[in-house]
Amino acid sequence: DQQVKQNSPSLSVQEGRISILNCDYTNSMFDYFLWYKKYPAEGPTFLISISSIKDKNEDGRFTVFLNKSAKHLSLHIVPSQPGDSAVYFCAASAQTGANNLFFGTGTRLTVIP
Amino acid sequence: NAGVTQTPKFRVLKTGQSMTLLCAQDMNHEYMYWYRQDPGMGLRLIHYSVGEGTTAKGEVPDGYNVSRLKKQNFLLGLESAAPSQTSVYFCASTPGGLGGANVLSFGAGSRLTVL
Numbered sequence: 001d002q003q004v005k006q007n008s009p010s011l012s013v014q015e016g017r018i019s020i021l022n023c024d025y026t027n028s029m030f031d032y033f034l035w036y037k038k039y040p041a042e043g044p045t046f047l048i049s050i051s052s053i054k055d056k057n058e059d060g061r062f063t064v065f066l067n068k069s070a071k072h073l074s075l076h077i078v079p080s081q082p083g084d085s086a087v088y089f090c091a092a093s094a095q096t097g098a099n100n101l102f103f104g105t106g107t108r109l110t111v112i113p
Numbered sequence: 114n115a116g117v118t119q120t121p122k123f124r125v126l127k128t129g130q131s132m133t134l135l136c137a138q139d140m141n142h143e144y145m146y147w148y149r150q151d152p153g154m155g156l157r158l159i160h161y162s163v164g165e166g167t168t169a170k171g172e173v174p175d176g177y178n179v180s181r182l183k184k185q186n187f188l189l190g191l192e193s194a195a196p197s198q199t200s201v202y203f204c205a206s207t208p209g210g211l212g213g214a215n216v217l218s219f220g221a222g223s224r225l226t227v228l
Contacts, residue, residue, distance in 0.1 A: 004155060034215055043117070043203055043219030044156075089155065093215055099146070099169065101215055103155030 003027050004092050006104035014112050019077040021107050023090035026071065030092040030102075035064060035075050038087045038106070047088070048075070080111045115139055119204050119220035126194045126227045134189040134223050136204030143209035145187035146171070146217065147179060149200040156203060162187055163209060194227045201225075 005024045013019045021035075031052040036044035050057040050064045050073070057064050063076045077084055087106045094100055117138045126132055136145065143164050148156040158171030162181040176198060178190045187206075191198060201224050205217035 002155070032215055036217075036219075041221065043205070043221050044217075045219070046216045049215070091155075091215070099144075099158065099161050099163070099171065101158070101217070103148075103157075105153060105155050 001026075002105070003030075004090060004102045004104040006088075006090060006107050008107050009105070010108045010110070012110045012112060013080045015082055016079045019075075019080045019084065019109055019111070021075040021077075021088050021090075021109065023073045023075075023104050024071060025073075025092050025102075027092070027094065027102075028071065029094040031095070032093045033064070033066060033073050034091045034101075035062075036089045036091060036103075038089065044089055077109075080109075082111045082113050085109055085111045117204055117206055117218050117220035119202075119223045121223060122221065123224050124226070126191075126225065128195060128227060130194050131190070131192050132194065132225075133191075134202055134204075134225075136187045136189070136206075136220060137185055138187075138204075138206040138218070139185065140206060140208075140218065141184070142206035142218070143184075144207045145181065146205045146207075147177070147187065147189045148203045148205065149173065150203060150222075151200050159189065159202075191225075194225075196227045199225060199227045 034049040035047040037047045038044040066073045090104045146161040147159040160179040165184040204220040
């Protein structure tokens with residue numbers, strides 16, 4: 001049973017606009033969340049993370065929001081750029097340690113020039 | 114620094130054949146992992162290692178074996194390949210311990226097809 005879900009397999013956004021990628025989780029014990037980005041023929045690369053003691057974390061154009069009561073997190077990219085076109089995976093864990101890191105199925109973002 | 118390197122990148126096997134995927138990292142990371150990625154599913158953990166000489170089962174370990182004889186290498190073996198093992202395999206590593214332990218460095222992947 002999928003504990004981390006990304007219900008939108010794909011998203012298309014115009015260059016310069018905001019991209020919002022969503023992720024839902026079912027396990028209330030998850031306390032650390034990450035987003036990874038993956039280009040074709042490459043491995044995923046770490047993008048941004050957030051711990052459950054926060055509800056927002058920013059890094060440049062990327063912001064992750066966490067709503068613990070709704071068991072929902074989202075990644076905002078502003079402004080979106082063509083180079084952001086990739087597959088984005090969210091991941092969650094119940095404790096520090098990647099041996100229990102659960103990944104979503106990914107959302108393919110296409111930024112249209 | 115090459116980071117995490119996986120070999121081979123592509124392989125086609127017949128059912129029942131055996132093979133080994135090699136993962137090498139040059140970052141002196143303690144922890145190493147093997148994941149598989151299948152369409153419509155997230156990355157799933159097969160096996161992992163928290164240090165040289167150690168291995169442990171992940172979420173989907175059946176049909177695979179691993180070894181970590183040297184800190185920098187983590188091998189994934191398929192003793193008798195099955196079509197259900199057709200997948201893209203990713204190796205990853207992390208320094209381990211508290212702080213940043215979840216931030217994995219991934220290899221580029223190995224696409225395996227079992228006919």
